[in-house]
Amino acid sequence: MQFSLKVNSKHSQDIKDIMALAKGTNLISFAGGMPNNKLFPVEEIDILYNALDRKTKAIGFQYGPTSGYPPFVGTLKRYLKKKGLPVDTHKLLITTGSLQAISIITQEFVNAGDNILLENPSFVGAISIFETYEVNMHNIPIDKNGIIIEKLIEKIEDLHNKPKFLYVTPNYHNPAGIIYSLERKKALLKVLEKYDILLIEDDAYSDLYFNEDEKYLTETMVSMKSGAEVVYTGSFSKILGPGFRLGWLLATPEIFEKSENIKQALDACTSNFTQILANEFVKSGELDKYLVFLRKEYKKRKDILQENLLKYMPKEVVWNEPKGGFYVWLKIPKHIKATEILKITAKQNVMFIPGRVFDPLSKKDDRIRLAYSNVEIEDIEKGVRVIADALKEYI
Numbered sequence: 420m421q422f423s424l425k426v427n428s429k430h431s432q433d434i435k436d437i438m439a440l441a442k443g444t445n446l447i448s449f450a451g452g453m454p455n456n457k458l459f460p461v462e463e464i465d466i467l468y469n470a471l472d473r474k475t476k477a478i479g480f481q482y483g484p485t486s487g488y489p490p491f492v493g494t495l496k497r498y499l500k501k502k503g504l505p506v507d508t509h510k511l512l513i514t515t516g517s518l519q520a521i522s523i524i525t526q527e528f529v530n531a532g533d534n535i536l537l538e539n540p541s542f543v544g545a546i547s548i549f550e551t552y553e554v555n556m557h558n559i560p561i562d563k564n565g566i567i568i569e570k571l572i573e574k575i576e577d578l579h580n581k582p583k584f585l586y587v588t589p590n591y592h593n594p595a596g597i598i599y600s601l602e603r604k605k606a607l608l609k610v611l612e613k614y615d616i617l618l619i620e621d622d623a624y625s626d627l628y629f630n631e632d633e634k635y636l637t638e639t640m641v642s643m644k645s646g647a648e649v650v651y652t653g654s655f656s657k658i659l660g661p662g663f664r665l666g667w668l669l670a671t672p673e674i675f676e677k678s679e680n681i682k683q684a685l686d687a688c689t690s691n692f693t694q695i696l697a698n699e700f701v702k703s704g705e706l707d708k709y710l711v712f713l714r715k716e717y718k719k720r721k722d723i724l725q726e727n728l729l730k731y732m733p734k735e736v737v738w739n740e741p742k743g744g745f746y747v748w749l750k751i752p753k754h755i756k757a758t759e760i761l762k763i764t765a766k767q768n769v770m771f772i773p774g775r776v777f778d779p780l781s782k783k784d785d786r787i788r789l790a791y792s793n794v795e796i797e798d799i800e801k802g803v804r805v806i807a808d809a810l811k812e813y814i
């Protein structure tokens with residue numbers, strides 16, 4: 420069989436290999452970056468669906484406009500406007516998950532062999548997309564306040580061909596759990612403006628802050644005044660359910676128009692059915708109520724995880740306590756490979772994702788990503804103990 424070069428994604432294979440380790444039935448999983456099964460607003464959605472008239476329900480079964488189901492586009496615009504996003508100057512494209520938005524922008528801007536920039540570590544879903552488009556990924560380290568500006572400038576100046584874009588996850592980073600400081604966001608925009616490089620701002624988690632008085636930190640770069648061009652992507656996956664496959668991109672009209680053409684060729688339109696449900700969920704005010712509930716629930720899980728990490732982890736293991744989102748990113752001593760630790764803990768039915776999965780070069784393996792979002796509260800202590808014991812043995 421003569422497969423194309425696109426099938427050789429190392430990162431997709433890595434994820435499959437890790438999942439193959441997860442065989443037990445009583446798994447304690449800190450692995451999947453997914454929302455909690457028990458927290459979905461099933462009853463609320465039931466009520467909203469049953470209240471729809473037959474005509475609207477029938478629209479749900481039909482194809483719709485490529486840009487999105489118009490009433491939903493209107494509702495989402497109002498929602499995003501309240502968050503301060505520039506919906507009057509930019510255009511909104513509904514996508515089949517925000518992964519599709521990232522895929523569309525990649526297809527729109529890169530040819531095989533082009534340079535792009537991304538953080539190290541980065542969201543593995545985006546890395547897998549970039550791999551299939553055969554781009555040259557140049558990665559820039561981050562610290563607890565965001566991408567390291569000096570390293571970014573160094574990299575840009577080093578490259579012969581200007582990178583097509585920089586991809587970042589500034590709010591409650593996946594996997595690093597950090598949020599960029601406002602100073603870092605502004606400094607980043609300045610650099611991108613100077614070198615005229617497009618920014619893809621992936622913002623799947625900003626609604627999931629833990630403290631109201633830290634909400635200001637989630638200000639998006641697309642809404643900040645700057646001369647840099649930004650494409651913003653968002654998602655309903657973490658705030659309603661990934662089964663809806665609903666995401667969006669917000670871009671200037673020129674970028675939007677080409678994105679719409681690409682989407683047309685990919686899948687014609689995103690499901691009307693889930694757009695109708697999400698429209699009702701947002702319009703009725705249920706989303707706002709649900710977010711208050713989710714923030715409390717995820718904070719509760721984070722607090723218990725933090726408490727147990729402090730109790731059980733050896734002093735050589737360090738991490739930043741997250742202020743929102745789904746993830747804690749543990750730094751383990753350099754001589755220990757997280758992939759080896761996983762092999763040990765998997766035998767005791769405890770799963771996490773090792774650092775190398777999030778390294779665009781698949782090398783750096785001295786980190787452990789713990790997702791507290793979909794683990795049972797009563798399992799957190801046991802899970803942490805198993806991982807801590809495996810680490811202590813190596814140390």
Ligand SMILES: Cc1ncc(COP(=O)(O)O)c(C=O)c1O
Pocket residue numbers: 452515516517518519542544588593621622623653654655656661665666
């Ligand atoms: C940073 C980030 N972006 C995007 C996504 C993908 O979201 P979607 O389900 O909307 O494709 C995820 C999901 O894990 C994510 O962590």
